[in-house]
Structures are given as C-alpha cells and as structure tokens.
Amino acid sequence: MKYHTYDAVVVGAGGAGLRAAIELTDVASVAVVTKLYPTRSHTGAAQGGVCAALGNTEEDHWEWHMFDTVKGGDYLVDQDAAEVMCREAIDEIYELEHMGLPFNRTPEGLIDQRRFGGHTRNFGEGPVRRACYAADRTGHMILQTMYQQSVKHDVHFYNEFHVFDLILSEDGRAAGVVAYELATGEIHIFHAKAVLFATGGFGRAFRVTSNAQTLTGDGMAVVYRRGIPLEDMEFYQFHPTGMYKMGILLSEAARGEGAILRNGLGERFMERYAPTLLDLAPRDMVTRAIYQEIREGRGAEGKDYVYLDLRHLGKQVIDEKLPDITDFVRTYFHIDPAKDLVPIQPTAHYAMGGIPTDIDGRVVVDEKNTPLPGLYAAGETACVSVHGANRLGTNSLLDILVFGRRAGAHMAKFVKENDLPPLPKDAGERVQAMLDSLLKANGHESVAKIRTDLQRDMMDLAGVYRTAEGLTKMQGILGELRERYQHIGLQDRGSLFNAELVDAVELGFLLDCSEALVSSALAREESRGGHYREDFPKRDDQRFLSHTLAYKRDNGQIELRYKPVVITRFQPKERKY
Amino acid sequence: MKVKLRIKRFNPQKDRKPYWQEFEVEAEKTDRVLDALHQIRWYQDGTLGFRRSCAHGICGSDAMLINGKNRLACKALFADLGDYVTVEPLRGLPVLKDLIVDMEPFFAAYRAVKPYLINNDQPPLKERLQSPEERARFDDTTKCILCAACTTSCPSFWVNRDYLGPAAIVNAHRFIFDSRDQAAEERLDILASRDGVWRCRTIFNCTDACPRGIQVTKAIEEVKRAIMYAKV
Numbered sequence: 001m002k003y004h005t006y007d008a009v010v011v012g013a014g015g016a017g018l019r020a021a022i023e024l025t026d027v028a029s030v031a032v033v034t035k036l037y038p039t040r041s042h043t044g045a046a047q048g049g050v051c052a053a054l055g056n057t058e059e060d061h062w063e064w065h066m067f068d069t070v071k072g073g074d075y076l077v078d079q080d081a082a083e084v085m086c087r088e089a090i091d092e093i094y095e096l097e098h099m100g101l102p103f104n105r106t107p108e109g110l111i112d113q114r115r116f117g118g119h120t121r122n123f124g125e126g127p128v129r130r131a132c133y134a135a136d137r138t139g140h141m142i143l144q145t146m147y148q149q150s151v152k153h154d155v156h157f158y159n160e161f162h163v164f165d166l167i168l169s170e171d172g173r174a175a176g177v178v179a180y181e182l183a184t185g186e187i188h189i190f191h192a193k194a195v196l197f198a199t200g201g202f203g204r205a206f207r208v209t210s211n212a213q214t215l216t217g218d219g220m221a222v223v224y225r226r227g228i229p230l231e232d233m234e235f236y237q238f239h240p241t242g243m244y245k246m247g248i249l250l251s252e253a254a255r256g257e258g259a260i261l262r263n264g265l266g267e268r269f270m271e272r273y274a275p276t277l278l279d280l281a282p283r284d285m286v287t288r289a290i291y292q293e294i295r296e297g298r299g300a301e302g303k304d305y306v307y308l309d310l311r312h313l314g315k316q317v318i319d320e321k322l323p324d325i326t327d328f329v330r331t332y333f334h335i336d337p338a339k340d341l342v343p344i345q346p347t348a349h350y351a352m353g354g355i356p357t358d359i360d361g362r363v364v365v366d367e368k369n370t371p372l373p374g375l376y377a378a379g380e381t382a383c384v385s386v387h388g389a390n391r392l393g394t395n396s397l398l399d400i401l402v403f404g405r406r407a408g409a410h411m412a413k414f415v416k417e418n419d420l421p422p423l424p425k426d427a428g429e430r431v432q433a434m435l436d437s438l439l440k441a442n443g444h445e446s447v448a449k450i451r452t453d454l455q456r457d458m459m460d461l462a463g464v465y466r467t468a469e470g471l472t473k474m475q476g477i478l479g480e481l482r483e484r485y486q487h488i489g490l491q492d493r494g495s496l497f498n499a500e501l502v503d504a505v506e507l508g509f510l511l512d513c514s515e516a517l518v519s520s521a522l523a524r525e526e527s528r529g530g531h532y533r534e535d536f537p538k539r540d541d542q543r544f545l546s547h548t549l550a551y552k553r554d555n556g557q558i559e560l561r562y563k564p565v566v567i568t569r570f571q572p573k574e575r576k577y
Numbered sequence: 578m579k580v581k582l583r584i585k586r587f588n589p590q591k592d593r594k595p596y597w598q599e600f601e602v603e604a605e606k607t608d609r610v611l612d613a614l615h616q617i618r619w620y621q622d623g624t625l626g627f628r629r630s631c632a633h634g635i636c637g638s639d640a641m642l643i644n645g646k647n648r649l650a651c652k653a654l655f656a657d658l659g660d661y662v663t664v665e666p667l668r669g670l671p672v673l674k675d676l677i678v679d680m681e682p683f684f685a686a687y688r689a690v691k692p693y694l695i696n697n698d699q700p701p702l703k704e705r706l707q708s709p710e711e712r713a714r715f716d717d718t719t720k721c722i723l724c725a726a727c728t729t730s731c732p733s734f735w736v737n738r739d740y741l742g743p744a745a746i747v748n749a750h751r752f753i754f755d756s757r758d759q760a761a762e763e764r765l766d767i768l769a770s771r772d773g774v775w776r777c778r779t780i781f782n783c784t785d786a787c788p789r790g791i792q793v794t795k796a797i798e799e800v801k802r803a804i805m806y807a808k809v
C-alpha cells in the first residue's frame with residue numbers, strides 16, 4: 001500500500017470535480033483522483049446547452065428560471081438550492097466565458113441562447129431562449145475548458161486510479177479514500193481533511209442508456225456502504241430521444257431548434273399531451289407520451305420506437321447547430337436527418353437522486369441535515385436537490401458548475417480551519433480483502449451475464465412505468481442477482497489493467513444503487529416527475545411531499561426515512577404544460 | 578454474421594514480445610469493433626486490455642489501429658470494415674497492455690503549448706464580445722477530443738517522439754486564432770522550435786485519421802503561415 005497526504009481529495013474529473021479542483025488548487029493541496037483520463041468523463045457527452053437568464057436575445061429573469069426548475073421538478077425541488085443555482089447561473093456563465101469557453105454568438109457578439117424543454121417566459125407562458133450553447137457540444141466545451149484551466153492551475157491528477165472506499169475517522173470525519181491503481185493493481189491510501197465525490201450517475205443499471213460504459217454509481221455506492229444515505233433514488237430520468245436500440249443521446253436542442261416527434265401514423269402526438277409547450281414539454285412527460293403511443297399501437301412500424309423529424313429544419317441549421325448528433329445518425333444509422341426520419345426511443349439518462357448535500361456541497365446524513373465533517377459531493381452523484389423529481393434539460397451542466405464551485409470554495413475554507421483527522425489503522429483493509437477475494441474468484445457465474453440480466457429487468461420493472469407488483473418482483477430478482485454475484489469467476493489474475501476485476505467491482509456498485517432505487521420506488525405510492533406508479537397515478541402531496549433517504553444497514557436491510565422539502569417562493573400546484 | 582478479429586496482444590508481465598491472436602464473435606453489421614471487443618472480454622477472454630468510456634465517439638478513449646487505420650473502436654462499424662478485422666494499439670506510444678498505450682507523452686505535448694485562454698486584461702462584468710465570424714475562425718479545432726488518432730498516425734512523430742505532434746498543434750491553433758486570446762506569440766515561439774510545426778511534412782495522415790473530421794493539416798499550415806508572416 002502507498003500513502004499520500006493532501007488537504008483535499010477530489011474523486012472524479014468531470015465538470016463538477018474539475019470545477020471544484022480549480023477553485024481549491026491555488027489555496028490548498030489537492031489531488032484529483034479519477035478512474036479515467038480527465039477529458040474522458042461523461043460531462044463531455046452533454047450536448048444542448050447550459051441555462052442562465054442572461055436575457056441576451058429576449059427578456060428573461062432568474063426568478064422565471066427558478067420557477068421552471070421547481071415546476072419541472074414536480075415541486076420536490078429544494079427551493080433554497082434552486083434559487084442559489086438560478087441566481088448564480090448568470091455570473092457562472094460569464095466566468096466560463098472568461099475562462100475561454102467558445103459559446104456560439106449573436107450578431108452583436110453576445111453569448112447566443114436557444115430554447116430548451118420546460119424553460120419558459122413569465123412563469124409558463126411559452127418557451128424562452130435561455131440555453132447558452134456551443135453548437136451541440138456544450139458539454140464537450142465545458143469539459144475541455146475545465147481541463148484547460150486545470151492545466152493552467154497545475155492541478156495534480158492521479159489518472160486511472162479507481163476509488164473503492166471512503167475512509168472515516170473514529171470521531172466521524174471524512175479522512176480520505178482508498179484507490180486502486182489500474183496500471184499496477186496497487187492500493188493507494190489518500191489521507192485528507194476533505195473529500196469530494198463527483199463521480200457521476202449510474203445509467204448502466206439499465207439496458208438502454210445514454211450513459212458511458214463507466215457510469216456505474218461508484219461514488220454513491222461507496223458512501224452508501226459506509227452508512228451514508230442516498231436521497232430520492234426512485235427519481236430516475238429517461239430522456240425521450242435516445243437512438244433506437246443504442247440509447248445514444250440526441251439532444252433536446254434538436255427540438256429546441258424546431259424538430260418534431262412523430263408516431264407511426266406521422267402524427268405530432270405531443271399536441272395531445274402538452275398543448276402549450278408541445279415537443280418542448282419536460283422530459284418525464286415526453287417520455288411517457290412516447291411510451292403511451294407505443295402501448296396504444298402507434299409506434300413506428302408497430303414496434304417500440306417513434307420518430308424525431310428534423311427534415312424541415314433545413315441542411316444549414318442541421319449542419320451548423322446540430323453537427324454532432326447529425327454525425328451520430330449518419331455514422332450509426334446510415335441515414336441523413338435532413339432527409340430521413342430518425343428512429344428514437346427513451347433512454348436511461350440521469351439520476352435526480354444521489355448523495356444528499358446542502359447548498360455548499362456538504363454531505364448531510366439525516367432528516368435534520370446534519371453534515372458529516374469533511375465530506376462533500378457535487379454533480380449527478382449528489383442530490384442538493386435542485387432537480388427534484390425531474391430535471392430540466394441544461395440544468396445538469398449548471399448544477400456541476402455552480403455546486404462544483406461552491407463545494408470547492410467551502411472545502412477551501414474547511415481545510416484551512418481543520419487539522420488532518422487521524423487515519424484509522426485498518427484504512428485499506430476492506431479494499432484489500434475485496435481484491436484478494438476477487439483475484440481468487442473461480443465460481444461459475446459471469447459478471448457480464450449478471451449485469452445483462454440486471455439491466456434488462458431494471459428497464460422493464462423499475463423504468464418508466466412502475467407498479468408494486470413489478471417492483472416487488474425486482475426486489476426478488478436483485479436478491480437472486482446478489483446471490484449469483486457471490487459465485488462469480490474471473491479469468492484475469494493479473495495486476496496490470498485488470499478490467500475484469502474492475503467490471504466486477506462496478507457491478508457490485510450497480511447492485512447497491514439499484515436496490516436503493518427499487519426500495520425507494522416501492523415505498524413511494526404516488527406519481528411525481530420521473531417516478532410513475534401505474535397503481536398510484538396521481539401526485540400525493542399529503543403523504544409524499546418529502547425526500548426519501550435510503551440507508552443500507554449492516555444486516556443488508558434497507559431502511560427508509562423521509563425529510564421535508566424546502567419550499568420558499570412557489571407553493572405546489574398542479575403541473576400542466 | 579460471424580466476424581473474425583485478429584488482435585495484437587502483449588502483456589509485459591508474461592510475454593517477451595507481442596503476438597497475434599484471433600477471435601471469432603457473432604455480430605451484426607451495425608455493430609462496432611468496440612462491441613466485438615466487449616464480447617471477447619466479457620465472454621471469451623477476460624484478460625483482453627483496452628480502454629473505452631462513452632462508446633459514441635465523444636470521449637476519445639478507444640482510438641486504435643483498425644485495419645491499418647487509426648479509428649475509434651466505437652465508430653468503426655463492421656458494415657464498413659467487413660468480417661475480418663485486424664486491431665492493434667496506436668503506434669508511437671509505449672504499449673502498456675494489449676491495446677492500451679501510455680498516453681502521458683501525448684498529454685505532455687498537449688500541456689507544452691499552453692492550451693488555455695490567456696488574457697491579462699481585467700474581464701468585463703459580462704461576457705467578452707466576439708463576433709460570429711471571429712468565433713468561426715477557430716471552430717474546427719475546438720472539436721478535438723484528445724484521442725491521439727492524429728498524432729499516432731504521423732510518420733514524423735513515429736521517427737521523432739519529441740515532435741509535439743498534430744494534436745498539440747490543433748490545440749494551440751484553437752487559442753492562437755481566438756480573438757480573445759493574447760498569447761499567440763508565446764505559442765508560436767514554442768511551435769517554431771525544433772520540435773514544433775516544421776517537423777510536419779504535410780502527409781495528411783492526421784486529417785484522414787481524425788474521428789471528428791478536423792482539418793488537421795490545414796490547421797498546421799495556418800500555424801506555419803502565422804509563424805512565417807508573424808501575424809495571426
């Protein structure tokens with residue numbers, strides 16, 4: 001085992017992790033520990049834009065943005081957090097521009113803005129141009145800009161180091177992390193005063209997903225195993241427009257630019273579901289509308305997909321404003337979106353839930369929001385909660401920037417005021433034991449087969465439509481998968497880039513996240529945002545205007561508790577578009 | 578359909594030198610080489626080493642030499658490659674295991690060109706202004722995903738590993754021609770050095786290899802001209 005000491009450790013090198021590291025690195029010693037190379041993170045796959053009420057092309061106000069965020073989240077959003085995000089969005093975008101991000105521009109030279117789902121003027125009157133963008137590769141530009149700034153600030157990276165455990169000191173503080181070096185198989189102990197998890201989501205729990213192969217809920221599962229709860233895990237977003245069968249994202253920016261969804265009969269079916277916002281209704285609604293069309297036999301060619309129609313946008317708009325998704329469609333489907341209808345189906349996209357934090361990124365561990373000293377989380381891994389029951393498009397990029405920065409700033413203050421906590425003697429033992437056991441694993445079960453079964457059943461039983469029956473069945477299945485997981489066999493006994501071993505560990509993380517999701521979803525007997533219960537199709541504010549906290553107890557049982565939603569400006573109302 | 582993959586293997590802990598190994602997998606025409614590599618690792622040989630992440634050509638993890646050409650495994654379809662495909666690690670970077678190469682020399686060259694906006698003026702309260710035309714000037718080189726397909730396809734780089742290489746020049750170009758940047762001269766000095774742009778012999782391998790369609794050779798030529806005529 002090797003030992004390293006820093007003021008702060010940032011786990012994950014996507015947008016949130018790098019934004020925090022940039023904030024920290026001039027004032028404290030920081031290590032960024034990532035299982036990939038920094039520019040490989042999935043922030044880079046975000047396409048359409050990042051919202052802020054700059055008002056560059058038409059009137060806009062952060063209060064409108066906040067209202068849309070709260071309503072879009074079906075009133076499960078913590079409004080103090082949404083206020084911080086939407087207010088600070090404006091300066092954050094200017095800051096990004098100052099860092100060099102190449103936004104598209106208006107003829108006057110301002111940052112250009114475009115429409116996006118659920119973002120409206122004057123509290124819901126109609127769509128507003130709020131999304132700042134760089135073609136359809138806004139996430140790529142943000143990730144590149146963050147990495148460029150990391151190079152400028154000489155941020156210290158540990159690339160291809162996979163964090164498998166969180167170290168807690170005996171007095172209950174975060175004391176570091178345990179990482180596995182992919183190139184050597186060695187265990188590294190990072191001893192630190194403050195730890196930030198910014199490890200992204202867990203889309204790989206589902207069969208069809210827009211998420212990278214590497215999005216396996218690592219950070220969430222690591223803290224969950226250490227007794228820290230996961231918040232609102234039942235709220236998982238299915239993006240309406242994934243490429244059929246592949247799940248690759250086709251940005252909402254396509255519809256922002258005017259593309260239309262059509263069913264097998266050629267009808268613009270969103271007219272029936274959201275008469276005002278039509279194709280730009282929030283994602284949960286559009287996704288359910290697509291499922292409904294398919295269920296009622298109006299899928300394309302009678303199958304489980306519908307069409308995205310971009311033909312009327314013209315070649316110039318398609319090539320200039322949506323070049324990347326055009327390239328995906330040409331590469332993988334061999335069709336031309338300027339001439340052909342594009343087959344799409346909803347794709348597992350984003351976890352609204354995650355590690356509970358306050359507005360400074362501090363991880364809070366109970367109903368009273370008690371912080372765990374030194375522990376932070378930001379980005380999709382975290383649940384602030386600014387997305388509530390359903391995230392609006394573009395708000396994830398905003399979330400990583402605003403709360404990445406805020407977490408970094410708070411950590412800077414924290415490490416100045418606090419000493420290094422004592423390192424427990426057995427800090428690396430749990431990981432060592434896990435590795436020893438995996439390197440000897442010679443059972444008859446295959447990691448890939450268990451994962452495939454998990455993904456198939458999660459999609460069918462805990463996906464867009466849910467019932468008590470299906471979720472109970474899924475709980476049983478998860479028990480069986482867990483049992484099979486005890487009997488896996490691996491071929492690679494080596495220490496050099498042992499991807500098989502990593503796959504096995506990641507499957508364990510996925511099982512943890514899935515269990516928390518299914519238990520939370522079964523207990524929430526209502527429909528809200530991305531959580532739709534066919535047996536309870538209405539929202540129930542009496543019983544469920546509250547956040548779920550799922551704890552993994554030592555005996556493996558999951559305990560659920562609830563904490564109130566923070567409501568400041570906007571009282572819950574019926575959600576219509 | 579059945580496809581055969583001939584893969585160059587090497588594990589420095591076990592093998593004295595690289596060797597070829599063939600695998601047969603069931604694949605659809607629309608499947609990518611990455612799908613086949615997954616099938617092999619998941620169901621045939623768990624020791625096969627390769628990197629990947631996003632699996633749709635955005636993250637830059639899985640550049641490799643496929644049928645003699647640098648490509649991303651996630652964007653190389655069997656429909657375009659046929660049913661017999663050779664796969665090798667990128668050339669010019671040390672092989673760590675199978676298809677995994679040491680990326681550090683590549684990123685070191687990237688860092689050497691100051692790949693970040695330099696502007697020492699006090700920023701305005703809002704955004705700096707930039708016209709759509711000024712923005713378009715460097716659009717092509719903002720697409721780079723640092724996959725190394727260009728640099729490792731360059732014969733000049735193969736024979737001189739100190740050459741900064743196409744990717745580093747592309748990323749310098751992205752700032753040299755950005756109207757908001759003030760450090761073009763510093764970067765041009767770096768690129769005018771012995772290991773800079775003059776190593777380029779205009780072979781166009783880089784342009785052919787780029788999975789993002791960047792006109793890499795053109796960008797290098799623009800940098801050469803900026804050095805020669807001392808203006809951007």
